[in-house]
Amino acid sequence: MRIRSARTLPVAVAVAAAVTGSLSWAPTASAHSTDPTPSASTSSTPRNAAEAETGGVAILKKDPGGDVLAGASFTLFDSAGKEAANGKTDAQGKLAFTDLAPGVYRLKEVSSGSTLHDTVDDQDVIVTPRTDTPLTIVDPFKAASVLLKAKDDKTGKLLAGSTVNIGSGDKTILTLTTGADGTATGKLPINSRTGSDFWVKQVKAPEGYDIYKPSKAFKAKPGDPVTVTVTNAKTATIPPPTEKPTDKATPGKPGKDEDTSAPSASGTPTADATASSTAAPAPAGSLAHTGADATPWLVGGAGVLIAAGGGALFAARRRRTDSTDDRSSAS
Numbered sequence: 271m272r273i274r275s276a277r278t279l280p281v282a283v284a285v286a287a288a289v290t291g292s293l294s295w296a297p298t299a300s301a302h303s304t305d306p307t308p309s310a311s312t313s314s315t316p317r318n319a320a321e322a323e324t325g326g327v328a329i330l331k332k333d334p335g336g337d338v339l340a341g342a343s344f345t346l347f348d349s350a351g352k353e354a355a356n357g358k359t360d361a362q363g364k365l366a367f368t369d370l371a372p373g374v375y376r377l378k379e380v381s382s383g384s385t386l387h388d389t390v391d392d393q394d395v396i397v398t399p400r401t402d403t404p405l406t407i408v409d410p411f412k413a414a415s416v417l418l419k420a421k422d423d424k425t426g427k428l429l430a431g432s433t434v435n436i437g438s439g440d441k442t443i444l445t446l447t448t449g450a451d452g453t454a455t456g457k458l459p460i461n462s463r464t465g466s467d468f469w470v471k472q473v474k475a476p477e478g479y480d481i482y483k484p485s486k487a488f489k490a491k492p493g494d495p496v497t498v499t500v501t502n503a504k505t506a507t508i509p510p511p512t513e514k515p516t517d518k519a520t521p522g523k524p525g526k527d528e529d530t531s532a533p534s535a536s537g538t539p540t541a542d543a544t545a546s547s548t549a550a551p552a553p554a555g556s557l558a559h560t561g562a563d564a565t566p567w568l569v570g571g572a573g574v575l576i577a578a579g580g581g582a583l584f585a586a587r588r589r590r591t592d593s594t595d596d597r598s599s600a601s
Contacts, residue, residue, distance in 0.1 A: 326368035326402040327377070327395050331359045333387055333409055334461055338363030341383030342409070346395070347376040358383065370397045382409045386463060386492040413457040414465075414490035416498060420448045420476060423501040428452025432500060433474035438466060447474075458490050465491035470498050480505050 327346070331339045338359075345356040346367055354375060355367045374396055379389040387409040397403060420432030429452050436444040436458065446454040460466045467489050475481040479502035490496045 323371075323399055324369045325372055325397040325399050326366060326370055327375070327397060328402045328404045329359065329365040329367075330404070330406045331363040331365070331409065332406065333384075333463075334411060335463065339382065339384055339387065339409060341381075342407075343380040343383065345378045345380055346370075347378065349374050351376075356380075366402065368402065372397050372399050377405070379407065379409075384409070386411055388412045411460040411462070412493035413459055414492065415495045416444070416446075416456050416458050416490065417495065418446045418448060418454040418456075418470075419497065419499045420452050421499060421501050422479075423503045429476040429479065429502060431474070431476040432472060432502065434470050434472045434498075434500060436468055436470045436498070438468050443468070445473075448476075458496075460490060460492045463492065465489050465494075470500070472500050472502075475502050478505055479503065 329344060331342045333339055340359055340361045340363060342359045342363075342365075343356070344358075344365060346354045348354045348371075354370065357365050357367070359365045374394055376392055377395050378392045382389050388411070390407055390409060395403060395405060416436065418432075418434060420429040421427065422429060428448070430448050430450050432452075433445065433447040435442045436446065436456070444456045444458060446456050448454045458466070458468060467487065469485045469487050471485040472482045482500050482502055486498070486500070488496060488498060
């Protein structure tokens, strides 16, 4: 199907001569798709002598794969910012602006005419007399929109703080880190109509999770959205060992609950025990201390009584024995 010729924008300027009263017209600039196809060479095309005071621009529109693009819209502005011409590329990807006054113009691509391609930035074009300046414009493929998600491998909860590198071949193209909502977004350049192959690799795991070491491959097409998900497992926690209590005391060392004070050989309490008993208040109803300990006297008295009792018992047995002997002799 052939694209119809682009519409012509008249820029005729009427000039009134003050002296003679005659009226003259400036040349009119036009934008049209060329037929036959003009040359796309980088050299300027000479024009005939009748058009010596005007020039033009010859546009050839392509994509990165070398295919021509039809239907791309362009607008040309003069140095004052006024629109000088506009038009669309034909089936061969060509568009010509002719009959332009020499000077510097600004070329703007309004639309690529394709759902797969993006537009290029505005650029300056110099128009010279008697030439059609050739201009080849390559529209890039639209970037793919990538959405990164980081999830808990058990609960599916979105995780913040996951950092990944996304690349192609041996080159990293994009680095993303998930935010508080567990997601991150970015743009990936595409170099083919059928899409490009990429890989994603996690370089930092969310806090409390193990890093996901393998890399994952995916494909993205021009202008399409793609979602990449990485899952992480929680870091395993090892509880500290617990010590079991033991009732056995180590030989040569006191047990856990044993008194470490060594008893006195004489039976006298040690300094610690004495201080403890001295510090303890006297129970109610007890006698006040007189400053002398009666314990030795009580022990001595008990000994005397035992000795006396033993002696009396011995004497009584002795008398009983003597009496028995006397009776035996009398018989």
